[in-house]
Amino acid sequence: MKDLEGKVVLVSGVGPGLGRAVADRALARGANVVLGDIAPHRLGEIADELDPSGRRVVWAECDITDDDSCRELVARGSERFHGIDALVNVAAFDTVFGSLMNSAFDEWDPTIEVNVKGTLRMTRAAVPALKARGRGSIVIISSVGFIKPPTNAPHQLAYASSKGALMTAMRYLAAELGPDGIRVNTVTPGWKLGPVLEGYLRSVAEEQGVEYGTVLEPIKSSLALRELATDYDVGEAALFLCSEQSRLITGQNIHVDGGEIFG
Template identity: 30%
Template sequence: MTRRVLITAGASGVGRAMAEAFDAAGYDVWITDIDATALQSVPEHWTARKADASNEADMSAVFQSMATKGGLDALCANAGIAGPTAAVEDVDLSDWRSCISVNLDGAFLAAKHAAPLMKAAQTGSVILTSSTAGQYGYPYRSPYAAAKWAVIGLMKTLAMELGPHGIRANAICPGAVEGPRMEGVLQREAAAKGMTRDQVYAGYAAGTSMGRFVEGRDIANMAVFLASDSARLISGQVIAVDGHTVNPDPKI
């Protein structure tokens, strides 16, 4: 029987890489995204819905539709935004709340509405996208780091709460991922630190033992593994896919 996966923010970036990887693994792929233009570019055999991951009405409608069409085997709660890059005293409260809403509320709402479908089947895999910012402090990224630490707390609780129903929960912590979102972070951090973009890029790479950024496919491959039977007893884990971060704020 074909398995079904839902990926939030699945039309581009890491989410798109996840969707492509699950598709290649034979899953029935459902994605949500707030970007209507990006949704138009996805393969026609995916089920694609415009939805705000932090809006409960939007997400409830998606899961209600899934309930009528066979349920859900794997959830990738992947929606997130970088948030502001600024010293804590310069972070506007509205920017703080926006970052927390998408990164944390989005993960919570996805898990909340996935749980009944998975409980009915007495199986499932919940995969939350956290970040290495959820394992270390990151100067000038206080809203993002706070949200991503909270995502890990949510995951640990889900693993305990849902485990008796045969449902696993894990968090993937990407490091610096090549792509447009990270490019924006590099530019803003360079301005905040009085450095060039290339200096900040080199600093992030030098902060890993492997000396490089990761790609969306690296995150996607881990997600497919965590959803598979090969990971049937892996739950409650924080798994970094980051080239091994050894210094989260390198000075070069």
């Protein structure tokens, strides 16, 4: 399916998991891709893997907590591909664990700075380029954790709160940017098989002295579909929201969680 043929998709936060999957599927669907990440060595490697020819991918180091860095990434993509049609906000910080009573609020600052302010900085930087196209799409990656606290994983109240804030921001942005032809939506994953989750589950299995599958199966059995989404499943949903197939969808949230929300 080449439903993004001729489009330019900017992806922020292109690590080895979801960001890479979004970029990979965008290329498969015909788009040219602009990649941004705070780790340039990793970013360059991923860009070379995705497009060895270098014709359809351009990348630049980007710190989404810095306005100039965000604007430079948009400018890099706009200059190379003559515009930007869609932005997928993947970049996030999620290493602060704890509940209300056992976490310090000052430890929340990087999470809020990256996930909320950083996502909005990146979005604000992209808006002029999207307006210049006459229409465009912004997708924000959320998390089911802001709706349904985990029962079998460490609490991440800071992370969940930041994603809840972005859900509210998405609806405000959809109303604000709609008159300019810019749609804004979120995709909400739950348990998601990829390098991050697999690494976590394997460490849990090792700590408990059990097989990896022993840790994985209870999670799968808690889902309505008895199957975990992958980074690619989430990426496909995000790119659907970037395509003309969703041209009248804005201010909406798509769950890609195998029915975790019903568990």
